């Protein structure tokens with residue numbers, strides 16, 4: 267009778283089963299994505315052409331293209347990011363580096379942001395309409411829409427950046443301080459670069475949400491489909507255009523599909539670029555392979 | 556500081572406590588028992604836990620002082636109090652005085668950045684930044700106003716030679732510091748501290764995360780630094796303390812608080828300890 271036996275045990279079977287389940291889950295998730303993408307391509311690709319990207323919509327969007335809509339979307343996004351990023355990252359630095367983790371102030375700020383993150387976007391839209399459009403007199407404009415989106419993006423940008431900063435090993439701070447480096451220098455040269463992948467990931471999530479946003483823009487940037495002349499003009503965002511075409515325009519299915527395809531491909535591209543960016547930043551800091 | 560001041564400090568210190576030795580009688584030639592760090596009635600608390608209770612101790616210029624004692628007796632806390640790294644720990648409170656070159660470092664007038672430039676620190680786990688080898692030395696140097704490229708390079712080369720790393724890395728200064736071996740990383744950290752031309756080096760178990768050979772290399776390096784720098788080293792390796800230190804301080808936890816039990820010439824601590832606990836600890840019976 268050998269002392270050690272190598273009989274297949276039940277635990278191996280269990281491992282196999284778990285493996286199988288994991289693969290199945292992955293398959294389902296990617297299957298859903300591929301299905302959506304395939305559906306969009308099937309319905310929209312015939313409608314795509316160079317002119318679709320540059321022309322103005324005609325006949326309520328049934329004909330023509332989405333040129334001004336792309337421009338409006340980009341401008342709204344730009345306003346939102348220019349306002350939200352500095353605010354959010356400064357808040358994250360404050361929360362992660364300058365106030366103790368358990369302090370009352372930090373807890374209150376964090377809690378408010380959590381609440382803000384849970385607010386439905388239609389409520390942001392109503393708030394933006396009341397505050398930016400009416401109270402501040404910005405009317406239905408790209409500026410109103412961008413500012414509303416900025417409010418909406420704050421929680422996501424702050425929480426990802428704060429988590430990224432907190433994940434930086436404490437010994438970087440300790441050894442930097444022990445070398446007599448100031449907190450600012452430590453932040454700029456060590457902590458922010460180390461947190462860059464997290465910052466990029468947050469930015470990406472933010473852009474994704476902003477580009478796909480409909481409800482918050484409905485009452486703020488409006489749905490005028492003309493090319494915007496300034497930030498104070500109304501401008502129709504891409505997601506809103508898709509919504510309008512599919513809900514209010516009979517016979518608007520083909521351009522709706524095409525626009526949706528553009529939106530999804532855009533999101534994909536942003537994802538890939540941001541991932542590359544984060545990877546590049548990491549490489550630049552020379553991590554071990 | 557003139558000799559009169561020194562004598563006065565020594566007299567006052569002798570009056571205050573019994574641990575500090577008088578003038579050096581025997582011992583290594585490098586040791587001129589001039590206190591450079593004077594710790595007086597110093598206590599350190601985390602929330603309501605006392606890590607150090609009324610420690611009084613002098614650290615002598617140019618000497619190696621070893622801190623020994625079991626885990627949790629406050630050795631790391633003691634080291635971080637000397638360069639005020641304790642400022643970074645939110646729940647840490649200090650009471651008492653630490654003077655470096657006669658200046659109370661817990662005064663508000665003390666510039667911590669200058670203090671920490673004067674007092675280098677090496678941690679237990681090697682802590683190079685996730686940057687290139689070159690940038691690891693360059694970054695703190697630039698922070699302290701050394702910005703000319705030629706000067707930065709000269710200093711970098713010199714300190715890397717000092718720690719015996721130059722011939723190992725001179726052809727790959729731009730590769731990742733984290734790709735070095737543990738012993739090399741630790742020597743890089745020492746080089747990085749030396750680049751700032753400190754007077755004092757604090758070392759918290761600098762060899763304990765290294766294999767025996769790397770540990771030996773670092774130990775030899777520390778011996779080589781003796782006399783040029785004042786070194787305070789925490790070590791769990793009693794043989795190492797005995798080999799390299801001029802003075803030794805023995806800490807022990809009494810009533811859940813860290814106390815300094817005995818301080819003296821390294822040889823005396825190991826061969827003719829006054830306190831029973833010290834005798835038991837150095838003979839390996841406890842701790």
Ligand SMILES: Nc1ncnc2c1ncn2[C@@H]1O[C@H](COP(=O)(O)OP(=O)(O)O)[C@@H](O)[C@H]1O
Nearest residue numbers: 601604606625626627628629630631632633644
């Ligand atoms: N940040 C901290 N918060 C609370 N207690 C701490 C902290 N750091 C250390 N301590 C406690 O203080 C005591 C001394 O710790 P330390 O100085 O690290 O001892 P040593 O280096 O001798 O092992 C230990 O009991 C430890 O648990």
Ligand SMILES: [Mg+2]
Nearest residue numbers: 630631632759
């Ligand atoms: Mg320790």
